[in-house]
Amino acid sequence: MTRPSNDTFLRALFREPAAHIPVWLMRQAGRYLPEYRALRAHAGDFMALCKNPALASEIALQPLARYALDAAIVFSDILTIPDAMGLGLSFVENEGPKFEHPLRNERQIRRLFVPDPFDRLRYVTDAVSATRKALNGAVPLIGFAGSPYTLACYMIEGSRSNDFRFVKTMMYSRPDLMRRILEIVTEAVLRSLNAQIESGAQVVMIFDSWGGNLATAAFQEFSLFYMRQIIAGLIKKKEGERIPSIIFAKGGGMWLEAIASTGCEALGLDWMTDIGEARRRVGREVALQGNLDPGVLFAPPENIAAETGKVIDAYGPDATGFIFNLGHGISQFTPPEHVAALIRTVHEHRLTKGKNLVSGY
Ligand code: CP3
Numbered sequence: 033m034t035r036p037s038n039d040t041f042l043r044a045l046f047r048e049p050a051a052h053i054p055v056w057l058m059r060q061a062g063r064y065l066p067e068y069r070a071l072r073a074h075a076g077d078f079m080a081l082c083k084n085p086a087l088a089s090e091i092a093l094q095p096l097a098r099y100a101l102d103a104a105i106v107f108s109d110i111l112t113i114p115d116a117m118g119l120g121l122s123f124v125e126n127e128g129p130k131f132e133h134p135l136r137n138e139r140q141i142r143r144l145f146v147p148d149p150f151d152r153l154r155y156v157t158d159a160v161s162a163t164r165k166a167l168n169g170a171v172p173l174i175g176f177a178g179s180p181y182t183l184a185c186y187m188i189e190g191s192r193s194n195d196f197r198f199v200k201t202m203m204y205s206r207p208d209l210m211r212r213i214l215e216i217v218t219e220a221v222l223r224s225l226n227a228q229i230e231s232g233a234q235v236v237m238i239f240d241s242w243g244g245n246l247a248t249a250a251f252q253e254f255s256l257f258y259m260r261q262i263i264a265g266l267i268k269k270k271e272g273e274r275i276p277s278i279i280f281a282k283g284g285g286m287w288l289e290a291i292a293s294t295g296c297e298a299l300g301l302d303w304m305t306d307i308g309e310a311r312r313r314v315g316r317e318v319a320l321q322g323n324l325d326p327g328v329l330f331a332p333p334e335n336i337a338a339e340t341g342k343v344i345d346a347y348g349p350d351a352t353g354f355i356f357n358l359g360h361g362i363s364q365f366t367p368p369e370h371v372a373a374l375i376r377t378v379h380e381h382r383l384t385k386g387k388n389l390v391s392g393y
Pocket of ligand 1: 057058059060061062063072078105106107108109110111123126127128129176239241361
């Protein structure tokens with residue numbers, strides 16, 4: 033297979049020079065778009081959209097019809113895996129995800145199993161292939177999963193949490209049970225990501241949204257250890273093209289060197305991390321993706337342009353190995369026209385033809 037006609041995102045991931053800085057946004061398909069809200073109202077709820085490959089693919093393409101984005105991401109959710117493991121997922125309006133059967137005792141944990149991604153999660157792989165087909169080679173398609181630790185947080189707490197009391201209780205009193213959950217989820221995530229690659233995903237991303245709630249040693253032991261195994265087990269090449277991987281660890285700014293050492297191609301950065309400093313630390317090993325504060329998008333377009341320029345300037349004059357993104361998902365309260373200002377600013381940024389990062393930044 034040949035590369036997509038716009039391959040700037042892949043080039044940046046491999047730290048090859050690109051014609052412009054590629055940009056996409058976490059949660060780029062979602063509630064801030066009126067056309068998304070219309071489809072969701074029609075389908076009933078969010079999971080009904082995820083479970084319908086034709087609708088999921090239509091939604092994944094919605095933001096690309098509005099903006100000159102350089103990548104598409106499969107429309108799905110990280111919590112589909114625990115749902116397929118029998119935990120009973122639902123989304124309560126304005127409360128976020130809820131599991132009917134959170135993991136609270138040893139018996140439940142002993143019964144956990146690895147779901148077959150082509151069976152119980154067939155709607156995900158079908159959404160991947162439908163979206164890849166609908167893209168028709170325009171831009172690369174990103175497949176994704178949650179990190180084992182982040183999934184375990186939701187599986188044990190059962191919903192959003194402020195203190196992660198149940199997770200921390202298990203981790204520090206029964207680390208054997210915690211590890212058992214993480215081992216099974218690791219296998220489930222690895223199989224899901226490889227199934228997404230088999231179905232047409234050209235890049236994969238791991239979201240470690242909650243790793244940042246761990247102490248440094250615990251992050252290594254309970255989050256990074258498992259992400260490393262996933263990176264090692266991923267399909268590396270498909271139809272002659274390398275499949276790059278990205279790790280986004282929110283709150284992981286202290287651990288960039290360790291995360292880069294997993295062998296992933298790129299790190300996603302939250303907005304608390306200085307991207308210039310991150311580049312000095314790990315820019316020789318990985319590409320960087322990020323990291324505008326999503327809150328900037330509430331400001332008027334001129335201010336958005338200025339703040340966007342600051343992130344690009346902080347990365348440095350030679351933008352090789354840089355993918356512009358937000359530091360976390362876009363807010364549902366973002367005015368859609370503000371996103372246009374951001375994309376325009378990134379694409380109009382004049383690239384300095386400097387030294388290639390690999391040859392000595
Ligand atoms: O980025 C994309 O456009 C692709 C789709 C995508 C969704 N969720 C769709 C979604 C991706 C990549 C995710 C990842 C995800 N899901 C994460 C990791 C990233 C992060 O935000 O830290 C997490 C933790 C989840 C779990 C999840 N799903 C939560 C906490 C929520 C509720 C959040 C909220 O804002 O209410 C969801 C629901 C969800 N996932 C929506 C979308 C579009 C909103 C659903 C709706 O109400 O229409």
